[in-house]
Amino acid sequence: MPVLTRLIPSPLVVDIRPGALDDLACVLADERISHSGRLAVAVSGGSGAKLRERISPSMPGATWYEVGGGTLDDAVRLASDIKAGHYDAVVGLGGGKIIDCAKFAAARVGLPLVAVPTNLAHDGLCSPVATLDNDAGRGSYGVPNPIAVVIDLDVIREAPVRFVRAGIGDAVSNISAIADWELAGRVKGERIDGLAAAMARQAGEAVLRHPGGIGDNDFLQVLAEALVLSGIAMSVSGDSRPSSGACHEINHAFDLLYPKRAAAHGEQCGLGAAFAMWLRGAHDESAYMAEVLRRHGLPVLPDEIGFTTDEFVKAVEFAPETRPGRYTILEHLDLNTEQIKDTYTDYVKAIGS
Numbered sequence: 001m002p003v004l005t006r007l008i009p010s011p012l013v014v015d016i017r018p019g020a021l022d023d024l025a026c027v028l029a030d031e032r033i034s035h036s037g038r039l040a041v042a043v044s045g046g047s048g049a050k051l052r053e054r055i056s057p058s059m060p061g062a063t064w065y066e067v068g069g070g071t072l073d074d075a076v077r078l079a080s081d082i083k084a085g086h087y088d089a090v091v092g093l094g095g096g097k098i099i100d101c102a103k104f105a106a107a108r109v110g111l112p113l114v115a116v117p118t119n120l121a122h123d124g125l126c127s128p129v130a131t132l133d134n135d136a137g138r139g140s141y142g143v144p145n146p147i148a149v150v151i152d153l154d155v156i157r158e159a160p161v162r163f164v165r166a167g168i169g170d171a172v173s174n175i176s177a178i179a180d181w182e183l184a185g186r187v188k189g190e191r192i193d194g195l196a197a198a199m200a201r202q203a204g205e206a207v208l209r210h211p212g213g214i215g216d217n218d219f220l221q222v223l224a225e226a227l228v229l230s231g232i233a234m235s236v237s238g239d240s241r242p243s244s245g246a247c248h249e250i251n252h253a254f255d256l257l258y259p260k261r262a263a264a265h266g267e268q269c270g271l272g273a274a275f276a277m278w279l280r281g282a283h284d285e286s287a288y289m290a291e292v293l294r295r296h297g298l299p300v301l302p303d304e305i306g307f308t309t310d311e312f313v314k315a316v317e318f319a320p321e322t323r324p325g326r327y328t329i330l331e332h333l334d335l336n337t338e339q340i341k342d343t344y345t346d347y348v349k350a351i352g353s
Helices: 020-030 047-058 072-081 096-109 153-158 161-188 193-210 219-235 246-257 266-280 283-295 309-322 329-333 337-351
Strands: 011-018 039-043 063-066 091-095 114-117 131-132 137-140 149-150
Touching: 011 020, 011 193, 011 219, 011 337, 020 047, 020 063, 020 114, 020 149, 020 153, 039 072, 039 096, 047 063, 063 072, 063 309, 072 096, 091 096, 096 131, 096 337, 114 193, 131 161, 137 283, 149 219, 153 219, 161 246, 161 266, 161 283, 193 219, 193 283, 219 266, 246 266, 246 309, 246 329, 266 283, 266 337, 283 337, 309 329, 309 337
Parallel strands: 011 149, 039 063, 039 091, 091 114, 114 149
Antiparallel strands: 131 137
């Protein structure tokens, strides 16, 4: 009987623990990612610059590149600078914008990427996507998965607590995204990758059901692992489907309609997920999700991030236009303005203020 398997695109190294950053050079050498130590390290002028002072003595062969922001131009410029050297790998050390720039640049010059996030704001730290601002607004660019992910929980604890909260919202939103994927499978016959769905769902459930809080290393470990698994799930499926449904459509609508007022990605996704669960009739699940989000200090109502009810209704109505071709509960119900308002009123009554 033949043994049938498939290769799963995933990092060679996932190192999540307190103090992991101090062992970065040794890990890369031991795994033969960079035995020579010739690394191109992309950092920000903020948290990355501080960490440079800490680890540069252990990485004497590295060249450090300060990245100004998270635009496509920044990423192209970084790629051009890196191309002039002879490196074993690119290291992205910083927040999501820095890592996305490093992802794009590494892909452009054909080098593996090592992701070293300084916060847990979203699942992009291990995803096959680089999200970059461009002249048209914001674009998503396909890139290879990082070859290694190193997350120092001591560094994560020093980041602003809002970034961790955002990561919670992004991870928990997987549950809503998988429900949308399954809906598309039933109604539209869309193919569901069972492995990708299982990974993303369990990542979301692990965060949702964990009794700990932001200040606990055990909880941060689970959150970091969940975000890594979400990224790998996207690689397995070949797109963002395992982690992006109506929750992310609502998030994108906020970004496009109110670009100067939009909240953090994960904050908007968590809120969108709780409301999307209510829309699909999973009222108990929606209420529980809202309760957990509140416990972690995340918004579950639009006014908690500075939006009126009418602005939220407008975002929900516009949301399907942000991802043409993606079928979620929003496309399925196709609610008009008044129907969205009525449903939102019921949602508010159920979860309280």
